[in-house]
Amino acid sequence: MDIWEILGIEETFDKTEIKRAYARKAKLYHPEEHPKEYQRLRSAYRMAVKLAEESKKAMEIDAGVPVGEDETEKPSEGENPYNYEEVASYVSKENEEQFFLEFELLMENPCLTNQINCFRALFSREEYRSLFSDAGVRRKLGERILTCKNFGSHMLDFFETYLADDDPDSILKQKEWRRLRKAAAATAQKDISITAGPEEIDEHQWILYRLRSAGYAGLTTQKAAELYLEQYLPWAKEHREELAAFRKKKRKQYLAWNIGVVAGVFGAVFLFWFLVA
Known part of the structure; x- marks a missing residue:
């Protein structure tokens, strides 16, 4: 029997x-469901521990250190050799x-x-599901999330389903989390530059705006267009009125911006004339 396999x-002597x-x-290998496999594993474990202890004793003898009694782990009489708590903890x-x-x-x-699909796959893994019932794990997760300034609103919504609890000191109730949500919302609503005229807003710019609003922060126009064509084209055909309304809004913003620029120039000229006169 190859215990290391x-x-x-x-092969190691590190307990x-x-x-x-x-x-x-x-x-x-649960002992009730896989008794043979479990027994082989338990035997291999005990042999490995024994070898580690013997190696330790040999080194102590070589170093001239007095050797105590055999410290090989052995279950006491009546003790279940399968320590559920110890194994579960590890x-x-x-x-x-x-x-x-x-x-x-x-x-x-x-x-x-x-x-989000990458994170969904990670969080739904069977071996990780029980982690989120631990308040310490939730707090640690929240603290890690706070260190990242690039998560979109849709990602924070997803994380909140795992972080939510009744703890008055919950990470979700802290001002740092509210600040992170505010920053994510601002990024998601990032508008096309006001200096662009309403007729300059093409379909690609509109696509980029809509995707950013949906939580896809940081996309290039080209990448946004590709993603839009794959997933959002049917939606676009049904929302041409929304695009028209958006262009109308931009027209008003553009007009207000131009008026502001002209007023600023005239104000500067008048101030200069007043100071000189």
Whole structure:
């Protein structure tokens, strides 16, 4: 029996690594459902721990350190060798570390930061579902989200379904979260430059505006057009009146901007004349 192959690790005398390997494998083989596999795993674990202890003793003897009694882990009489709490603790901690590693990889990738399907796939993984019942995990997740300024409103809506709780100190009740939501909303509603004349607003600009409003922040016009043609073209055909209304709104803004510029120029000229005179 190759104990290292059963544990799924290279040969090692590090008891911590052995325990972690055992914890990973133990969640695959419940003693009642897979008794043979579990027994092989348990035997491999005990042998690996024994080897680690013997290696430690050998090193102590070589160093001239007195050796105590055999510390190999053995279950006491009547004790269930399958320590559910110990294994669950290792498994939960490892799942948490792996989840946050994958979360940060998505968060730090500018191409994936606002791809909600990627985050849905991560959060719905079976091994991660139980994590969000832990208040500590929710707080840690909220704090990580606050460090990213590129999440759109649709992403924050998604995260809030996992962060919501009755805790008065919840991350969602903090001013930092409200500030993040406000910034995301401002980005989503980012308008086309007011200096553009109403007739200069082409379909691509309109597409970009609509997608930004829907939460697709940071898109280039070309990419927005491609995405629009794939997913939003049917919607566009039904909303030509909305585009016309938008152009009307831009026409008013453009007129107001021009009036402001002219008034500013005349004001500057008048002030100069007044000071000189």
